[in-house]
Amino acid sequence: MIRINLLPTAKKKKKPLILPAPFMYGIASLLLLIIAAVSITFFINKHISNLKADIVVQEKKLDQLKVVLKKIENYEKDNEEFKRKADIIEQLKRNQIVPLVLLDEVSEVLPKGVWLTKLTDKARFINIEGYAYSNNDLVGYVQNLKSLKFFQDVMLMESRQEDIEGVSLYKFKLTFRIKA
Numbered sequence: 001m002i003r004i005n006l007l008p009t010a011k012k013k014k015k016p017l018i019l020p021a022p023f024m025y026g027i028a029s030l031l032l033l034i035i036a037a038v039s040i041t042f043f044i045n046k047h048i049s050n051l052k053a054d055i056v057v058q059e060k061k062l063d064q065l066k067v068v069l070k071k072i073e074n075y076e077k078d079n080e081e082f083k084r085k086a087d088i089i090e091q092l093k094r095n096q097i098v099p100l101v102l103l104d105e106v107s108e109v110l111p112k113g114v115w116l117t118k119l120t121d122k123a124r125f126i127n128i129e130g131y132a133y134s135n136n137d138l139v140g141y142v143q144n145l146k147s148l149k150f151f152q153d154v155m156l157m158e159s160r161q162e163d164i165e166g167v168s169l170y171k172f173k174l175t176f177r178i179k180a
Helices: 021-108 135-147
Strands: 114-122 125-132 151-164 167-178
Touching (some): 114 135, 125 135, 135 151, 135 167
Antiparallel strands (some): 114 125, 125 167, 151 167
16 A cells, blocks of 8 residues: 655755855865964964074173183283293393303302403303413413313313413413303
8 A cells, every 4th residue: 555645744955055064174174274374383383482582692691701711811811921931041140140150150169360251151161361461370270160060071172371471371261161
């Protein structure tokens, strides 16, 4: 048997779709993508601004360190200059002692009858010129110089007899070295 229902039935009304479902999914995906891109952009921009702020801070520190480095370089340069000047002063003091000892020792052993006319010092090689009344006085003076501990290689280079204003004198030249 066949049944036929003639009573009106309530039909379900379909909601009208504004857009088809694939479009809705595409739009939702696009919105999520835009939200993600904007979030990432804000995050990256914040990170970039933090890095720029760090760069500014580091540049300020670098400038401060450059000033400190300049002071250190100036200090080192001044320190080297001070050391150089101190070395020069020390050298002058040492060199000052040598002529003092030289003159003191040379004059201490100078016997009567011998006098000096010239004394030169060239790099610790000493040349002496002078006169003596007798050859014995001259030999005694040379022996006295040889006995001193500060002098070495004492040699009589020249001794000749001269008449000066009717007086017979011995003109001499001798050399020696100062021990370092």
